[in-house]
Amino acid sequence: MSSPTPERGDAARNRRLLLDAAALLVAERGVDAVTMDAVAAAAGVGKGTVFRRFGSRAGLMLALLDHSEQEFQAAFISGPPPLGPGADPVERLVAFGRARLDMIAIHGDIQRAAEATGTTRYATPPYLVMVTHISNLLREAGHPELVRPRADGLLGMLAAELVLHQLRVLRIPLAALADNWESMVRAVCAPHS
Numbered sequence: 001m002s003s004p005t006p007e008r009g010d011a012a013r014n015r016r017l018l019l020d021a022a023a024l025l026v027a028e029r030g031v032d033a034v035t036m037d038a039v040a041a042a043a044g045v046g047k048g049t050v051f052r053r054f055g056s057r058a059g060l061m062l063a064l065l066d067h068s069e070q071e072f073q074a075a076f077i078s079g080p081p082p083l084g085p086g087a088d089p090v091e092r093l094v095a096f097g098r099a100r101l102d103m104i105a106i107h108g109d110i111q112r113a114a115e116a117t118g119t120t121r122y123a124t125p126p127y128l129v130m131v132t133h134i135s136n137l138l139r140e141a142g143h144p145e146l147v148r149p150r151a152d153g154l155l156g157m158l159a160a161e162l163v164l165h166q167l168r169v170l171r172i173p174l175a176a177l178a179d180n181w182e183s184m185v186r187a188v189c190a191p192h193s
Contacts, residue, residue: 061114089140097181111160
């Protein structure tokens, strides 16, 4: 397998310029007010440059999230227990959901915008990494049947749009959502009767 082609210097500078402009606009106006036109104008490039670089608004939002997603993935793949290896699979699932909820509390608006990709949302690298991880933990916990639908169902509880609705509209405290996640994980992973 060949390694990815390194990014040209000017392309890397343009990418950083566009991401910096997008992050600044998100901070100033909120994620919902950020358009591809606004990012292009703030970065001093044409709109086509933004689309060529990121493909879509959701692609731009995914790129903004990339760093925090990489840190999160590193934590559950190789970090310390209970989120990382070395803990019971059910405890790892509980820790996963709690950490993801904390991440949504910080980056939820950008995550929501990045998730707004229709059915392709379930084919994005971050989603595929998470669903694979949860599927593996379900198998380790002794539940090899219907693993993907169960993993998708659990991840549905962690969709940024839903979590933000629960936090902001329903005014459910983050700690209560985390406790609910734990209850659901334990129910899904309960021993067979």
